[in-house]
Structure formats: C-alpha cells, structure tokens
Amino acid sequence: MTTETVLRADAMLTPAGTIAPAELAFDETGRITYAGPPRSASEVTHDLAGHALMPGxxxxxxxxxxxxxxxxxxxxxxxxxxxxxxxxxxxxxxxxxxxxxxxxxxxxxxxxxxxxxxxxxxxxxxxxxxxxxxxxxxxxxxxxxxxxxxxxxxxxxxxxxxxxxxxxxxxxxxxxxxxxxxxxxxxxxxxxxxxxxxxxxxxxxxxxxxxxxxxxxxxxxxxxxxxxxxxxxxxxxxxxxxxxxxxxxxxxxxxxxxxxxxxxxxxxxxxxxxxxxxxxxxxxxxxxxxxxxxxxxxxxxxxxxxxxxxxxxxxxxxxxxxxxxxxxxxxxxxxxxxxxxxxxxxxxIGFPDSGALAVGRFADIVAVDLTVTTATPLPPENLVAHLVYGATGRDVREVFIGGRHVYHDGTHLTLDADAVREKARAARARLVG
Ligand SMILES: [Zn+2]
Structure with a gap:
C-alpha cells in the first residue's frame, strides 16, 4: 500500500492552468500522484490555506x-x-x-x-x-x-x-x-x-x-x-x-x-x-x-x-x-x-521530470504566501501575473523537492542556516577584507 502526502492550498499552477482551490498528492517515490481540485476522501497532511502551489x-x-x-x-x-x-x-x-x-x-x-x-x-x-x-x-x-x-x-x-x-x-x-x-x-x-x-x-x-x-x-x-x-x-x-x-x-x-x-x-x-x-x-x-x-x-x-x-x-x-x-x-x-x-x-538543464505540477512528475513544489499585502487582493485568475510581476522570493514559505520537505515556514530542514551564515561572514572577511 502506498502512503500519500497530501497538500491543500488556495490555488495551484498546473500545465492545464490555475486550479483553485487545489489539492496535490505525492507518494514515497517522490512523484506526484494527484494534482487537481480537493478530493473529499483525502487525509490532508499539510493544510496550506492562504498559499498557492507552484512548480519549483x-x-x-x-x-x-x-x-x-x-x-x-x-x-x-x-x-x-x-x-x-x-x-x-x-x-x-x-x-x-x-x-x-x-x-x-x-x-x-x-x-x-x-x-x-x-x-x-x-x-x-x-x-x-x-x-x-x-x-x-x-x-x-x-x-x-x-x-x-x-x-x-x-x-x-x-x-x-x-x-x-x-x-x-x-x-x-x-x-x-x-x-x-x-x-x-x-x-x-x-x-x-x-x-x-x-x-x-x-x-x-x-x-x-x-x-x-x-x-x-x-x-x-x-x-x-x-x-x-x-x-x-x-x-x-x-x-x-x-x-x-x-x-x-x-x-x-x-x-x-x-x-x-x-x-x-x-x-x-x-x-x-x-x-x-x-x-x-x-x-x-x-x-x-x-x-x-x-x-x-x-x-x-x-x-x-x-x-x-x-x-x-x-x-x-x-x-x-x-x-x-x-x-x-x-x-x-x-x-x-x-x-x-x-x-x-x-x-x-536535464531534469525533465521536474518543472510541472502534474501526475508522474517529481514533487518539486513551492508554496507562496497569498496573505501578504502585496498579494492582496488576488483573484485566482491573476495567479500567474502575481507570480511573474508581484511575488518575490520572500513570499516563499514551503519547499518540497522530490517529495522531501526542505523548507518549512521560514526554517531550513536540511541545512543549519545560522551556522552557514556565520561561516560565510568569516570566510568573506578573510578573502576580500
Ligand atoms: Zn556565468
């Protein structure tokens, strides 16, 4: 039996256009098993109300x-x-x-x-x-x-x-x-x-x-x-x-x-x-x-x-x-x-299984915050325009790569961010002065 991870969000950018509201699921192989409107029987793993999902x-x-x-x-x-x-x-x-x-x-x-x-x-x-x-x-x-x-x-x-x-x-x-x-x-x-x-x-x-x-x-x-x-x-x-x-x-x-x-x-x-x-x-x-x-x-x-x-x-x-x-x-x-x-x-660049929220692709997913001032108001049909002209990297809240959760609500799950920044300051001071 496969175990699905299920994400629910206000909207989602797919190859077929914007879906709002939306649900996306992936299995333990890290590939997307469902991308569409919310299904009634799903057990939601990550409730991302107030967010839009887009491909990484x-x-x-x-x-x-x-x-x-x-x-x-x-x-x-x-x-x-x-x-x-x-x-x-x-x-x-x-x-x-x-x-x-x-x-x-x-x-x-x-x-x-x-x-x-x-x-x-x-x-x-x-x-x-x-x-x-x-x-x-x-x-x-x-x-x-x-x-x-x-x-x-x-x-x-x-x-x-x-x-x-x-x-x-x-x-x-x-x-x-x-x-x-x-x-x-x-x-x-x-x-x-x-x-x-x-x-x-x-x-x-x-x-x-x-x-x-x-x-x-x-x-x-x-x-x-x-x-x-x-x-x-x-x-x-x-x-x-x-x-x-x-x-x-x-x-x-x-x-x-x-x-x-x-x-x-x-x-x-x-x-x-x-x-x-x-x-x-x-x-x-x-x-x-x-x-x-x-x-x-x-x-x-x-x-x-x-x-x-x-x-x-x-x-x-x-x-x-x-x-x-x-x-x-x-x-x-x-x-x-x-x-x-x-x-x-x-x-x-040679990762053709990434790049789209569609069944069979890798679950390379970014959740962008839609509750910020710069995303208000945002009718779902304006999602692409918002992502291109309005959103910045600071709006990113969650990142999954191949189904692995690497960033959650501002916290890195795979890197010690404070330690890296500290080491970087010291290295820069020595290198450039
Ligand atoms: Zn170059």
Missing part, C-alpha cells in the same frame, strides 16, 4: 560558490569585474567553496529554486552537500585548457585532469535523480579550439552534457571575430561543437543565423537578464529565441554579478525588459516566462 523554479545558470564574492565588484564593467573576481578566486580554499555553496543553497531554497545549472569547481564533497540539502544540480566542472589550473588554491587539477574527473563523476552519478555532471569549458574566448574539440569528442563518447558561456559581451564577439573570423556561435558550430548536448549561458549577442543553428541542434540557452544588465553587456534576443523554439532557461548568473539568486526578480525582468526595449508590451508574456523558469528550465 529552475536556475539555468549560476556559479553558486561565488556567494562569498557578493558585492566584490559592483560598478567596474565586465572585463574589470572578471579580473577582480578571478583575483579573489586565486585565494579561495576548499572550505570557502563549501560554505559559499551552502550559502547559495540557503538562498536558492528560501526563494523557491529546486534545481540549478552551475559552472565552477566541483568534486564529490561539494556534490554531496547539494544532495544532502536535497536540491538538484547540473554540475559542470569549469576548465579552460589542458595545462591550465583553474583553482590553484583549491586543487592542482589541470584542464586535462578535469576532463577525466568529469567522466568519472558523470559515471558515478549517472542514475542519481538529483545530480548531473558535465563539462564546463568556460567560453570560446578563454578555451583553445583544440581543447573545445576534445571536450566535444569526450561529451559525445560519454553521453555527457556541456555547459559553457557564449556571446556574453560585445568584446568577446569582437575578439572571436578577430581570432577566427566568425561570431562565437558560428565559430563553435564550425567545430561541430553543437553535435554534443550543449547548454549555453547568456547568448546576449546571438545573431539570427546563430539562433537558427541553436534551434536545429537542440542547443539550450540560459537567459540571465539581471547579470547582463548589471555588467552592461546588453539585452539577449529572447523573443527571437522563443519564436525559434529554442530550449530555454532563466538564470541569475553568480551573485558577483547580480547580487541575488532570487529567480522571481529574474522572471519579472525577463518578461518586461524586452517590452521596454522594443516598445511592445506583447514582446514577451508572463505565461511564457514562468513556463521557461519552471518546465522549460528543468528540461534544458
């Missing part, structure tokens, strides 16, 4: 351990920002990465994120922190070149060693529903063509995904044009890079032809509007990417260029930014972006 948000691109660098370079512009954060990265220890990651896990869970794509230094110890917190991660191990040591104060692994490590970890976690491991070649302007070719070959041979940055800044596009005579996307296409499964961050300066290549090859993109705006890099062609049917996610990028991991802010920006830039209120619509931030993002 998916962060399409971040570097989570960089939480310790929040505010390290806020007004300097992209290339100087990069130099500042990379300077700090030469001093980080493994303990710093652990506490930086845990601080990010706190923030993501508190603001309703259940899965994230991350490019940084990753090893088993760090992956296990994510698993013990109960979150889902697509962990891409950052690398630049065969003989380059990306994190010298953490590990002596060269780029060549990192490629071996990715293959080992990808094999180890292949069946794990919380973990995907991939290659993280930083960007076409920091990696050699030979290195990118090798990553591609290994990705194809091992069925391992790649996460990389593409066309983030105009300076990058100019540099790649000068070096290779192509825009970054076309240059990578000339290496047959997109034969592999590639998830690309930013794509601010993607051309129409490149968007078509991405659509043809199934290459996914994480749109990160706040980071792109803060670093002065521009506005990605999101409406064109939507029209072309690209696999899309919405991401925050690291807090060093944001300064938050709250995807509700990103969701609003991704919706209204393109309207203002094009003087067209229909350029991007709220139902489109919330779909990208949940179902679309989950599929783009």
């Amino acid at each position: 948000l998916v962060n399409g691109h971040t570097h989570s351990a960089m939480t310790l660098q929040r505010g390290a370079s806020d007004d300097e512009g992209f290339m100087q920002w990069l130099a500042t954060v990379q300077g700090i990265e030469q001093r980080v220890t493994h303990d710093d990465l652990v506490v930086g990651l845990e601080l990010a896990l706190l923030e993501m869970i508190e603001t309703g994120t259940v899965a994230f794509a991350d490019m940084y230094y990753w090893d088993e110890a760090l992956i296990e922190r994510v698993r013990s917190a109960g979150m889902r991660v697509f962990a891409a191990l950052a690398c630049n070149a065969n003989d380059d040591v990306a994190f010298p104060s953490v590990s002596s692994l060269t780029g060549a060693n990192v490629l071996d490590e990715v293959e080992r970890l990808a094999t180890k976690y292949r069946e794990d529903p919380l973990v995907r491991v991939g290659f993280g070649p930083h960007a076409p302007y920091t990696c050699t063509p030979e290195f990118l070719r090798e990553v591609r070959e290994r990705a194809l041979a091992g069925g391992i995904p790649i996460h990389t940055h593409i066309s983030e800044s105009a300076a990058e596009v100019a540099q790649i044009r000068e070096q290779y005579g192509e825009t970054p996307g076309n240059y990578l296409a000339s290496l047959d890079f997109f034969d592999a499964e590639v998830h690309a961050a930013h794509c601010v300066h993607l051309t129409e032809a490149e968007v078509a290549v991405f659509a043809q090859t199934g290459t996914s993109v994480s749109h990160n509007p706040v980071s792109n705006l803060k670093l002065g890099n521009g506005i990605a062609p999101l409406p064109e990417m939507i029209d072309a049917g690209l696999k899309l996610a919405i991401g925050t990028d690291s807090v060093a260029s944001n300064n938050s991991l709250d995807l509700f802010e990103e969701l609003k920006q991704a919706t209204i930014l393109h309207r203002g830039a094009r003087q067209d209120a229909a350029a991007v619509l709220g139902p489109q972006t919330i779909d990208i931030a949940t179902r679309g993002g989950a599929a783009a």
Whole structure:
C-alpha cells in the first residue's frame, strides 16, 4: 500500500492552468500522484490555506560558490569585474567553496529554486552537500585548457585532469535523480579550439552534457571575430561543437543565423537578464529565441554579478525588459516566462521530470504566501501575473523537492542556516577584507 502526502492550498499552477482551490498528492517515490481540485476522501497532511502551489523554479545558470564574492565588484564593467573576481578566486580554499555553496543553497531554497545549472569547481564533497540539502544540480566542472589550473588554491587539477574527473563523476552519478555532471569549458574566448574539440569528442563518447558561456559581451564577439573570423556561435558550430548536448549561458549577442543553428541542434540557452544588465553587456534576443523554439532557461548568473539568486526578480525582468526595449508590451508574456523558469528550465538543464505540477512528475513544489499585502487582493485568475510581476522570493514559505520537505515556514530542514551564515561572514572577511 502506498502512503500519500497530501497538500491543500488556495490555488495551484498546473500545465492545464490555475486550479483553485487545489489539492496535490505525492507518494514515497517522490512523484506526484494527484494534482487537481480537493478530493473529499483525502487525509490532508499539510493544510496550506492562504498559499498557492507552484512548480519549483529552475536556475539555468549560476556559479553558486561565488556567494562569498557578493558585492566584490559592483560598478567596474565586465572585463574589470572578471579580473577582480578571478583575483579573489586565486585565494579561495576548499572550505570557502563549501560554505559559499551552502550559502547559495540557503538562498536558492528560501526563494523557491529546486534545481540549478552551475559552472565552477566541483568534486564529490561539494556534490554531496547539494544532495544532502536535497536540491538538484547540473554540475559542470569549469576548465579552460589542458595545462591550465583553474583553482590553484583549491586543487592542482589541470584542464586535462578535469576532463577525466568529469567522466568519472558523470559515471558515478549517472542514475542519481538529483545530480548531473558535465563539462564546463568556460567560453570560446578563454578555451583553445583544440581543447573545445576534445571536450566535444569526450561529451559525445560519454553521453555527457556541456555547459559553457557564449556571446556574453560585445568584446568577446569582437575578439572571436578577430581570432577566427566568425561570431562565437558560428565559430563553435564550425567545430561541430553543437553535435554534443550543449547548454549555453547568456547568448546576449546571438545573431539570427546563430539562433537558427541553436534551434536545429537542440542547443539550450540560459537567459540571465539581471547579470547582463548589471555588467552592461546588453539585452539577449529572447523573443527571437522563443519564436525559434529554442530550449530555454532563466538564470541569475553568480551573485558577483547580480547580487541575488532570487529567480522571481529574474522572471519579472525577463518578461518586461524586452517590452521596454522594443516598445511592445506583447514582446514577451508572463505565461511564457514562468513556463521557461519552471518546465522549460528543468528540461534544458536535464531534469525533465521536474518543472510541472502534474501526475508522474517529481514533487518539486513551492508554496507562496497569498496573505501578504502585496498579494492582496488576488483573484485566482491573476495567479500567474502575481507570480511573474508581484511575488518575490520572500513570499516563499514551503519547499518540497522530490517529495522531501526542505523548507518549512521560514526554517531550513536540511541545512543549519545560522551556522552557514556565520561561516560565510568569516570566510568573506578573510578573502576580500
Ligand atoms: Zn556565468
């Protein structure tokens, strides 16, 4: 006999639209067994009156351990920002990465994120922190070149060693529903063509995904044009890079032809509007990417260029930014972006069973408080608009991931929040001063 956990709420966002009032149930496998109107015979486990249920948000691109660098370079512009954060990265220890990651896990869970794509230094110890917190991660191990040591104060692994490590970890976690491991070649302007070719070959041979940055800044596009005579996307296409499964961050300066290549090859993109705006890099062609049917996610990028991991802010920006830039209120619509931030993002980063409150999907559920002033008054038909334009991460009260209750009424159930914040303050003081 199966044991169901049953949630009741005022409203619920499902692929079929908003249901109000609503009931959702999942079993001990962590998958949803019912999502619909309240059933008369149910024994309610969690009475969430005054709340709406929505699928957990998916962060399409971040570097989570960089939480310790929040505010390290806020007004300097992209290339100087990069130099500042990379300077700090030469001093980080493994303990710093652990506490930086845990601080990010706190923030993501508190603001309703259940899965994230991350490019940084990753090893088993760090992956296990994510698993013990109960979150889902697509962990891409950052690398630049065969003989380059990306994190010298953490590990002596060269780029060549990192490629071996990715293959080992990808094999180890292949069946794990919380973990995907991939290659993280930083960007076409920091990696050699030979290195990118090798990553591609290994990705194809091992069925391992790649996460990389593409066309983030105009300076990058100019540099790649000068070096290779192509825009970054076309240059990578000339290496047959997109034969592999590639998830690309930013794509601010993607051309129409490149968007078509991405659509043809199934290459996914994480749109990160706040980071792109803060670093002065521009506005990605999101409406064109939507029209072309690209696999899309919405991401925050690291807090060093944001300064938050709250995807509700990103969701609003991704919706209204393109309207203002094009003087067209229909350029991007709220139902489109919330779909990208949940179902679309989950599929783009390799967790297709997350992202929707529907039978058979994982119970990756967020409960948002509807009793707050900013949600008053709220007719049920306005739920999507509220989640896109009005709600913030501070409205999140409950989070379940794969049926595991990880956050309850402001309290973390899988992390010692006070201890993590205390350790983070000490690490930051030592690292940045
Ligand atoms: Zn990034």
